[in-house]
Amino acid sequence: MKFRILGAVVAAAAGLTLTSSGGAVAVDNEALTRDLDAILAGPALVGADVGLVVRDANTGDVVYTRTSSRRQQIASNLKLLTTAAALDLLGPDYRWKTELLSSGTRNGSTLQGDLVLRGTGDPTMSQSRYAALATALKNSGVTKVSGSLVIDDTAFDSQPYGTGWAWDDEPFAYSAETSALTLSPDAKFSAGTVLVRVKPGAAAGAPAVVTVEPENDRVHVVNTATTGSGSISIERDHGSNIIRVSGATNAEISPRLSTVKDPTALVTSVFRNALRANGIEVAGDVREAAAPAGAAVLASDQSQSLGQLITPLLKNSNNMLAEVLVKTAGKSFGNGVNQLSSKWSGLGVNPNVVEIVDGSGMSRMNQVSPDDLTSILIKAKSKPWFATWEASLPVAGVDGTLVNRMKNxxxxxxxxxxxxSLSGVSALTGYVKTRDNRDLVFSVVQNNVLLNFSPRTIEDSIAVRLAEEGGTPSAPQIQSVPQQRTAGEQEPKAGQERFDVECSWINAC
Incomplete structure (x- = not known):
């Protein structure tokens, strides 16, 4: 077989020779090569850094490659490696526990000593489940705690954000703090957030009515919103728990998520409310400390399994679930990545040729090649957890972050x-079944793309062309030159799609 490499022709007895400058393109399928070349040569990609590789999913043979060995920012494609390594390291049956403990003794209905709430990082904990722990304590006969309420979140270190995360993402649900004691107010497990509800007042011009769920004494709302036509803005002040609601509305808006500063403190407030609701009095103060050795478990809660959690993580590209896996593996971001890296070689990734600092891909310091990403897909097929993992990937035109893409x-x-998706970065990596029933894997990573064109059009065109292989392919879709922005314009206009975030992060899919 022969391959065309930057205009030169070389013989390859086995495998595919890659070059540091540009890569190699297989020519055993000239029609596919021509179409993929045309997609990547479109005027919208001038000046961008694009890598693409297509391989046989069963043999690993390279079908097409272009600069696919070069490291790039891969955004949420990093979750492929994070989840696969976590399944290998922790196992699909791993579960997180949240417990009430005490080293004290019972005297009738009084617990003589401290009551400890200890978390291990369960990102799915909710207000109702913290309430259930308080109810279980009441049902055991306890109505008073003579000591303090001790909050133990020492299973994780105190660093709330991944290295290199952007400060201006802080208010948004996709950039919440990671804590061993946290809370999710919605079914998507948006850990470290609260729901903000806004509805109109009794009459035009009256203040809008703002409520926060779950109810707590940590978040302070500054409400200047009024009743009338307009739109609502909800912003949390940097480094604080002040949420500012402004604008105007004539109708109740869809609930919006806001991150909180210090999720452990939020949980503390919610759990204290649950104790009060159950008639349990705590005589002492509240403090944060590790549970004493040998403390007895009074009540406990257990999460769903890691294997089950992989589905909402990958389908919705949930950053906070991914970061919990890192800290569960090693308490801190740094040590967690090191622990997960012990499984990378078994997934076809050389730890010495990648740069990874978090689990979600939010950091721009992460550097991985498209070749590495397809290696993960191929190696995963031999793992006992593969069926669960594959079923958790978004399906084109069906669900997850691909629900609105490649339909029909x-x-x-x-x-x-x-x-x-990040500003200037877009990637798509996965499996494709062709029309002639061949299984392929592919990874396309685009860096340095302009903010005013759709990199997803490039990705979709590639994926559709691969799916058409073995039949009559349609003409490749070539992305046109991006429209010029006006001076200073950065954000998309109203009604325009955003390409700098995952659609699930802004409830757009």
């Missing part, structure tokens, strides 16, 4: 892939 094409239902 050959890729719909036949492409299972992980999306990735």
């Amino acid at each position: 094409t050959a890729a719909a239902g036949n492409v299972k892939a992980k999306t990735g």
Whole structure:
């Protein structure tokens, strides 16, 4: 077999020779090569850094490659490696516990000593489940605690954000703090957030009515919103728990998520409310400390399994679930990544040629190649947890972050892939079933793309073309030159799609 490499032709007895400058393109399928070349040569990608590789999912043979060995920012495609390594390290049956403990003794209905609430990082804990722990304590006969309420979140270190995360993402639900004691107010497990509800007042011009769920004494709302036509803005002040609500509305808006400063403190407030609701009095103060050795478990809660959690993590590209896996592996971001890296070689990734500092891909310090990403897909097929993991990937035109993409094409239902989005970065990596029933893997990573064009059009065109292989392919879709922005314009206009975030992060899919 022969391969074209930057205009030169070399013989390859086995495998594919890659070059540091540009990569190699297989020519055993000239029509596919021509179409993929055309997609990547579109004017919208001038000046961008794009890597693409297509391989046989069963043999690993390279079908097409272009600069695929070069490291790039891969955004949420990193979750492929994080979840696969965590499944290998922790096992799909791993579960997180939240417990009430005490080293004290019972005297009738009084617990003589401290009551300890200890978390191990369960990102799915909710107000109702913390309330259930308080109810279990009441049902055991306890109505008074003579000592203090001790909050133990020492299973994780105190660093709330991954290295290199952007400070201006802080208020948004996709950039919440990671804590061993946290709370999710919604079914998508948006850990470290609260729900903010806004509805109009009794008459035009009256203050809008703002409520926060769950009720707590940590978040302070500054409400200047009024009743009338307009829109509502909800912003949390940097480094604080002050949430400012402004604007105007004539109708109740859809609940919006806001991150909180110090999720452990939020949990403390919510749990104290639960104790009071159950008639349990705590005589002492509240403090944060590790549970004493040998403390007895009075009540406990257990999360769903890691294998079950992988689905909302990958389908919705949930950053906070991914970061919990890192800290569960090693308490801190740094040590957690080191622990997970012990499983990378078994997933086809050389730890010495990648740079990874978090679990979600939010950091721009992460550097991984498309070649590495497809190696993960191929190696995963031999793992006992593969069926669960593959089923957790978004499906084109069906669900997750691909629910609105590639509908009514050959890729719909036949492409299972992980999306990735940051400003100037977009990626799509996954499996594709072709029309001639061949299983392929692919990874396309785009860096340095302009903010005013759709990199997802490039990705979708590639995935659709691969799905059409073995049939009659449609003409490749070439992305046009981006429209010029006006001076200073950075954000999309109203009604325009955003390409700098995952659609699930802003409830757009």
